[in-house]
Amino acid sequence: AQSVTQLDSQVPVFEEAPVELRCNYSSSVSVYLFWYVQYPNQGLQLLLKYLSGSTLVKGINGFEAEFNKSQTSFHLRKPSVHISDTAEYFCAVIFGGATNKLIFGTGTLLAVQP
Amino acid sequence: NAGVTQTPKFRVLKTGQSMTLLCAQDMNHEYMYWYRQDPGMGLRLIHYSVGEGTTAKGEVPDGYNVSRLKKQNFLLGLESAAPSQTSVYFCASSNDRGPPNTEAFFGQGTRLTVV
Numbered sequence: 697a698q699s700v701t702q703l704d705s706q707v708p709v710f711e712e713a714p715v716e717l718r719c720n721y722s723s724s725v726s727v728y729l730f731w732y733v734q735y736p737n738q739g740l741q742l743l744l745k746y747l748s749g750s751t752l753v754k755g756i757n758g759f760e761a762e763f764n765k766s767q768t769s770f771h772l773r774k775p776s777v778h779i780s781d782t783a784e785y786f787c788a789v790i791f792g793g794a795t796n797k798l799i800f801g802t803g804t805l806l807a808v809q810p
Numbered sequence: 811n812a813g814v815t816q817t818p819k820f821r822v823l824k825t826g827q828s829m830t831l832l833c834a835q836d837m838n839h840e841y842m843y844w845y846r847q848d849p850g851m852g853l854r855l856i857h858y859s860v861g862e863g864t865t866a867k868g869e870v871p872d873g874y875n876v877s878r879l880k881k882q883n884f885l886l887g888l889e890s891a892a893p894s895q896t897s898v899y900f901c902a903s904s905n906d907r908g909p910p911n912t913e914a915f916f917g918q919g920t921r922l923t924v925v
Contacts, residue, residue, distance in 0.1 A: 705850065728912055739900060740853075740916040747912060786852060790912065797868070798843070798902070798914055802852040 698723050698791045702801035710809050711779055717772040717804045719787030728790040729770040730798065731761055735783045743785070746770065757781065782808045812836050816901050816917035823891040823924045831886040831920050833901030841904045842884040843868075843914070844876060846897040853900060859884055891924045898922070 699722040709715045721727060728747050732740040744755025751763040761772045770787060787801040814835045823829055833842065840861050845853040855868030859878040873895060875887045884903075888895060898921050902914040 702852075730913075732916075739918045740902075742913055745913060788853075788914075797855060797858060798853075799855075800845075800853040802850060 698789070698799055700787055700789050700799050700801040702787055702804050704804050705802065706805045706807060708807045708809060709777055712776050714775050715773065715777050715806065717785050717787075717806065719770045719772065719801055721768050721770070721787075721789045721791075723768070723791055725792050727792075729761075729763060730788040730790075731755065731759070731770070731772050732786045732788060733757075733783050734786065734803075740786065743772070777806070777808050779808050779810060781806060814901055814903055814915050814917040816899075816920050818920060819918065820921050821923070823888075823922065825891060825893060825924060827891050828887070828889050829891065829922075830888075831899055831901075831922075833884045833886070833903075833917060834882055835884075835901075835903040835915070836882065837903060837905070837915065838881070839903035839905045839915075840881075842878065843902045843904075844874070844884065844886045845900045845902065846870065847900060847919070848897050856886065856899075891922075893924045896922060896924045 701720045730745045731743040733743045734740050746753050746763045754760045759774050784803045784805050786803045788798040817832045843858040844856040847853050854870045857876040859865045862881040865876045877885045898919045901917040904914040
């Protein structure tokens with residue numbers, strides 16, 4: 697079955713430190729990859745997406761992610777986090793592409809501490 | 811620029827009651843989706859629609875029904891609410907034009923509690 701795995705349910709980090717949030721997916725078929733952010737009591741907002749082309753994609757708020765086809769991964773990184781980055785981050789994948797169905801990971805809570 | 815609007819934002823139901831959640835989008839999107847979000851489980855797809863008059867089951871469809879009578883609206887119904895349906899429900903929409911326009915837009919969510 698097609699699935700998306702975010703192994704870290706919570707990542708604590710100090711302000712101004714770098715962070716990486718991990719995402720792996722199950723299939724090697726063609727994929728479209730997304731990272732969404734959810735601030736407390738809000739909906740989901742697109743952070744960045746990979747559809748084709750360069751494997752390194754840059755998003756809003758200084759985040760970037762790298763698509764690694766051989767490892768079926770799409771890890772999210774930021775070189776220096778801020779308190780305001782505290783939120784839940786979801787990796788999502790469209791497999792194959794017929795219906796645009798997004799399959800979500802279970803989410804990673806990024807907790808930035810002063 | 812409304813985007814995706816969900817009503818209501820909060821609701822408390824008694825076990826066995828029924829209700830309908832409304833999702834409206836003003837972006838002329840073909841595809842619409844209903845997800846539920848539960849702690850530690852991410853977002854799980856309940857039902858989706860690839861166009862007006864069409865619906866299909868997602869990952870967790872049991873206990874829910876949907877209708878897409880108009881392109882801009884996607885309704886989610888609970889016929890007989892159960893405590894297991896306590897969750898936050900999100901509606902989303904996307905177009906069918908493929909990359910680079912492939913992106914889902916989400917509503918603000920409906921927090922439903924079944925007691």
